Amino acid sequence: MAEGNIRGDTPKQPIRENEQLSDIILILDKMELLLQAVSKLGKDGKYETVPADKKHGNSFLKVDKYSNIVENFFKNFWSQLKDPARFGILSMKQKEMEKPENKQAIKDLAEGKQTDAVAEFLKKYEIKPKNTANEQSINSKKDEMMAKKTEGQEQQAPPADDKQPRKRYNEAMINWEQLKNFGLSKEFLQEKGLLEQMLRGYKTNQAVPITMNFGSAVLRTDARLSFQQSAAGPVVLGIHGIRQQPELDKAFFGHVFSEEDKKNLRETGNMGRVVELRLRSGEYAPSFVSLDKTTNEIVAMKVENAYIPDEIKNVKLTEQEKNDLKEGKAVYLEGMTAANGNEFNAHVQFNADRRGIEFRFETDKVFNRQILGGVELSPKQTEDLNNGRAIFVEDMVRKDGEKFSAFVKLDEASGRPAYTRYNPDSPEGAREIYVPKELNGVALNPQDREELRQGKPVFLENMVNRKGEEYSSFVKLDLETGRPSYSRTPDGFSERQEFKIPAEVWGVTLTATQRGKLQDGKAVLVEGMKGYDGKQFSQYVKANFNQGRLDYYNENPERKKDASQRNVVNQGQNQGQDKKKSQGKSVG
Incomplete structure (x- = not known):
């Protein structure tokens, strides 16, 4: 109680x-x-x-x-x-x-x-x-x-400001209008988490799709990006395009790669030694040389700018180990501590592309990851990877939250998973490609996917680009790489639309009669046009309404070709020369 x-x-x-x-x-x-x-x-x-x-x-x-x-x-x-x-x-x-x-x-x-x-x-x-x-x-x-x-x-350590994060470039130094010429914007780089890396002087940690319009040609490619100080002063966009193979047979700043150098770069990404490279100033500097494993670009960094720590992942380095790292060699360390508290062993080596120490794990170790991109692998998939076979993994998630599917195969040199849109085990000319379930926010029906698998173009409406804008386009998959390409017409040229006859062609102002005939689909002879070399020429011109352009001909395309037909164009071009010759004879 x-x-x-x-x-x-x-x-x-x-x-x-x-x-x-x-x-x-x-x-x-x-x-x-x-x-x-x-x-x-x-x-x-x-x-x-x-x-x-x-x-x-x-x-x-x-x-x-x-x-x-x-x-x-x-x-x-x-x-x-x-x-x-x-x-x-x-x-x-x-x-x-x-x-x-x-x-x-x-x-x-x-x-x-x-x-x-x-x-x-x-x-x-x-x-x-x-x-x-x-x-x-x-x-x-x-x-x-x-x-x-x-x-x-x-x-x-390398000199740095006390403020965090350290930035090499100020946003005000970047010409954002010029970046639009590459299909890029400040907002896009921010959303992808890439802007901070670039402002700090690093390359982006992923390849970015860019578009370059040269007027006479349009180039679409994937590349890693960086900001670089140009010789003239302004900060410009550095485009590190993806190469099929590294150019190891050419001299690199005065250094000719030995067979051992090539072997080391291909297998580990690092040359494994320090060499003297000839700078643009003409001086020579001891440098590390590495490969950008994403783009196959050869990258160098002066040894004097490299920071070799006293300790790596709770393992204190000996003087010999630090010297080996300064000489570009790989050092094997045991008992390092990962962020989750687990111990691990790996080779460490200075990497010029990363501008710091990287970890290299034994390639003969069994691949024992159970999850890729948030997707749990089956025992059969893990077994196939370890046996050197490609697997297909669907609905993985990138770091930015975007879902993607891909064929996965372990890289022979690094032992890391490599992701492709095509099955690398399938033969060239008969590639097995991945046909996505949707493209740019538009779901694909079974018929669309089958036509894409056959290499046929399909028309998709209301797709959304990186800027959030809606657009419609024909889409076609490359049967070797699985990469999609876009065009406004089924044959890959400009979208068919009402074509307006220009007022001027090659420096010649068209008359109202000429423009009227062209608008009616007829060919007209335009004389006195001026080429890039400054010389005049004459051509027949006809509007191509399907392609939205003017086509040029030496002969009238509306006349049947006949052995007796005069080449009116040549006659017009040579008329002046004949006249000069006749005048010269009379004077003589």
């Missing part, structure tokens, strides 16, 4: 959150725009993460952000990064994540968007590795300790 009375008489107190242990730590990859919450933290600074969403909220680690364990985490996190500007640490109360403005910012980050909400979110909660008047920090004493402990490492 007494016990019951005590329970009944004791008022229930609301459970209060320990304010000292209520902070959560978030880690943001600013290049991938990936936000993760720390779920586990060790005394040695090692940590594990989970997605920063409501579903995983119970797994978030709540800490006192002023504790020694958290300080060690901050110290180890920044000191181990070769590119500190890429990552950010945020600290906040978990309940603050439910604020509308913060939920919107986290949603934008998950979609790869860089919005005002994201900027405000980072400004409010991000913790910087250095203490400045305008930056949020844990406290000045701990920041001073961190600065002193990492001072030696920062002196070895």
Whole structure:
């Protein structure tokens, strides 16, 4: 009874959150725009993460952000990064994540968007590795300790601004109007999460479709992009087109590749040694040489600009290992720690294309990934991959959330999955290609897909381009690559439309009579046209209403060809010369 009375008489107190242990730590990859919450933290600074969403909220680690364990985490996190500007640490109360403005910012980050909400979110909660008047920090004493402990490492690192993220180019330096000539816009690059990489001086981490209209020709291709400082001063667009094979048989800045150099570049992507390259100034500089594995472009970087860390993934390097890396050699490290806390072994080597250390895993290891692009693989698919066969995986998801399907096969050199629209195991000339279920937002019916599979064009209405604009076009798939191409007519030329006769052709103003005849579909002779070489010529001209252009002929296309027929065009062109000859004879 007494016990019951005590329970009944004791008022229930609301459970209060320990304010000292209520902070959560978030880690943001600013290049991938990936936000993760720390779920586990060790005394040695090692940590594990989970997605920063409501579903995983119970797994978030709540800490006192002023504790020694958290300080060690901050110290180890920044000191181990070769590119500190890429990552950010945020600290906040978990309940603050439910604020509308913060939920919107986290949603934008998950979609790869860089919005005002994201900027405000980072400004409010991000913790910087250095203490400045305008930056949020844990406290000045701990920041001073961190600065002193990492001072030696920062002196070895490449020079950088204190602001994050570091940018090599300002947006105001970019001629955005010129980028429209390539089918690109600032908004498109932002939505794809590529603009930040380019402003920092890097190439995009993926190939981007671009269109170049030269007037007389239109080029559509995929390429990695970058911003580059031109010799004349302005910042221009660097287009790193995809090559079928690297040009290893040509001299590269004065260096002739040996057979061993070629073998190393093809198999590992790195040449494996440092060579003297002749700069544009005429001087020679020791340089790393690597291959861009996406475009097959040869890339070089001066050794003096390379940063070799003292420690990689919690493994301290010996002097010999650091020297080997400086010489371009690969070093095998055991017991490295991944972000999820698991240990792994790999070769590490400096890569000129990445401008930093890359990890290379043994190609003879069994492919044991169970998921590709969010799609779970069957045991048979995994077996086929390990046996060197291609598999087809449907409805994978890219980093930007876009779904795609592709044939997948392990690359022989790198052991990594390679994705193609065609089955690489099928023979050339009889390729098996993937026909998508939809194109640019328009679902394809069975008949459309079958005609595309046969290489026939189909007409699709109300497709949506990258700018969100609707358009209609004929579509046809390349039977060798599976890549779609678009045209306004079934035969690949301009869309058939009402063609207006121009007022002038090749410097000659057409008379009303000539324009009337052309509009009626008749051929007319136009004399005195001026070519690129400045010389005059004459041609018959006729409107081609199907193709929306003028066609040119040496002879009247409306007359039957006859052996006795005079070449009126040639007569007109030579008339002046004959007249001059006759005048010359009379004078003589």
